[in-house]
Amino acid sequence: xxxxxxxxxxxxxxxxxxxxxxxxxxxxxxxxxxxxxxxxxxxxxxxxxxxxxxxxxxxxxxxxxxxxxxxxxxxxxxxxxxxxxxxxxxxxxxxxxxxxxxxxxxxxxxxxxxxxxxxxxxxxxxxxxxxxxxxxxxxxxxxxxxxxxxxxxxxxxxxxxxxxxxxxxxxxxxxxxxxxxxxxxxxxxxxxxxxxxxxxxxxxxxxxxxxxxxxxxxxxxxxxxxxxxxxxxxxxxxxxxxxxxxxxxxxxxxxxxxxxxxxxxxxxxxxxxxxxxxxxxxxxxxxxx
Numbered sequence: 094x095x096x097x098x099x100x101x102x103x104x105x106x107x108x109x110x111x112x113x114x115x116x117x118x119x120x121x122x123x124x125x126x127x128x129x130x131x132x133x134x135x136x137x138x139x140x141x142x143x144x145x146x147x148x149x150x151x152x153x154x155x156x157x158x159x160x161x162x163x164x165x166x167x168x169x170x171x172x173x174x175x176x177x178x179x180x181x182x183x184x185x186x187x188x189x190x191x192x193x194x195x196x197x198x199x200x201x202x203x204x205x206x207x208x209x210x211x212x213x214x215x216x217x218x219x220x221x222x223x224x225x226x227x228x229x230x231x232x233x234x235x236x237x238x239x240x241x242x243x244x245x246x247x248x249x250x251x252x253x254x255x256x257x258x259x260x261x262x263x264x265x266x267x268x269x270x271x272x273x274x275x276x277x278x279x280x281x282x283x284x285x286x287x288x289x290x291x292x293x294x295x296x297x298x299x300x301x302x303x304x305x306x307x308x309x310x311x312x313x314x315x316x317x318x319x320x321x322x323x324x325x326x327x328x329x330x331x332x333x334x335x336x337x338x339x340x341x342x343x344x345x346x347x348x349x350x351x352x353x354x355x356x357x358x359x360x361x362x363x364x365x366x367x368x369x370x371x372x373x374x375x376x377x378x379x380x381x382x
Contacts, residue, residue, distance in 0.1 A: 100229045102350050103343070108235040108304060110342025111242025115297030116315060117322040118249065118334035119290020125329020126265050127283050129178060129188050133195040134294055135316030137166045139309065140199060141295025142302040143207050146214055155217040159299045163292040170291025174284050196312060203309040214302030238300050242338075245293075249331040262286065318345070318360070325364050327377020336375055 120134045144165045145158035153161070173195065181187040220233045253259040261282055265272045273279045298307070305311075322341050326333020344363050348356030367375060 097228045100226070101231060102347055104229070104231050104235065104239070106343035106346035107239050107339065108342070109346055110339035111239050112297045112301045112304070112338075113315075113318055113322050113342050114242050114335050114338030115245065115300070116294045117319045117326070117338055118245075118331045119293040120319055121323045121326065121334045122262070122329055122331065123287055123290045124323060126262060126269075126286055127182075128185070129287075130185070130192070131178075131287075131290075132189060132192040132316065133173065133199065134192075134290070135312030135314075135319065136196050136199040136203075137170065137291045137294035137312075138298040138301070138315050139307055139312040140169070140203060141166045141298035142214060142307040143203055144295070145299040145302060146207070146212065146307070149214065155215075158214075159296070162299045163295045166295030166298075167288040167292040171284055171288040173291075174287040178287075179280075196316075200309045200312060207309075209309060211306050211308045213306040214299065216303040234303060238304065241296075241300060242335075245296075246331065246335050253331065258282075321360060321364050323374075325367055325374055327371075327374030330376045333374055333376035 116134065116138050120131060123129055123131055123134075141162040145155075145162040148158035148161045149155065177191060177195070178188060181191055216232075216234045220237055222233050223230045224233045224236060251259075253263065261272060261277055265279065265282060269279055272282075301307075318341055322334055322337040325340065326335070326337030340363065341360055344360050345356055348359045352359065371377070
């Protein structure tokens with residue numbers, strides 16, 4: 094076995110896993126805190142990339158495009174939660190149908206504005222080079238994506254364990270009624286979490302643009318893998334999204350390299366195997382906990 098080829102696949106799997114983590118962590122916390130399966134979450138990923146594409150086309154640099162795309166997705170997420178989803182709390186079927194319909198509407202809007210062909214974001218010139226890691230040469234940009242994912246995990250750890258808002262979110266996952274009884278504005282917390290999750294999906298979309306490319310229906314494919322990550326890692330936890338994203342990214346990349354016709358099947362088998370051992374996911378709490 095060519096160890097250098099395996100090393101490249103490992104780094105590629107880490108890159109893909111971090112992109113899945115960025116989109117899945119918001120989906121996981123939203124699901125765990127608010128009980129909403131947001132099937133429109135995948136289009137935040139794609140729409141963020143297209144917004145950055147337009148900002149770059151207007152002459153801005155990559156960092157500005159990244160910030161604008163994240164803010165745009167946060168505003169869109171806030172609008173969807175406050176104007177649409179807020180009215181359907183407690184109606185799970187209604188939420189699924191609403192968000193699924195929104196996903197198709199936004200995908201069609203993307204087609205109307207940007208077209209239906211495959212496009213990609215340019216790699217930032219500052220990091221558009223390759224790095225030699227022993228016998229392996231790997232694009233520096235992808236290593237930066239891995240670094241950003243790790244920094245995001247550290248940030249989420251700090252927010253969860255060292256800040257008041259983290260304590261409120263953890264408490265809200267366990268007992269939202271008790272949080273509200275303490276005088277905390279749960280509505281504001283829900284809206285903020287939803288907007289933050291949408292912004293993280295936009296972050297993943299922009300960083301993934303130079304690696305994965307982008308097309309209008311890509312959000313549906315990303316959503317399937319993201320849901321697998323959420324179920325695999327456990328609801329309401331960034332740790333589960335982080336570990337689940339890496340596992341799914343690795344399995345997907347190695348599957349495409351060595352078993353291309355079975356890569357998605359292997360991902361589902363991984364999820365099924367974990368759920369047989371831990372029905373609540375790797376870091377999820379059992380109903381009795």
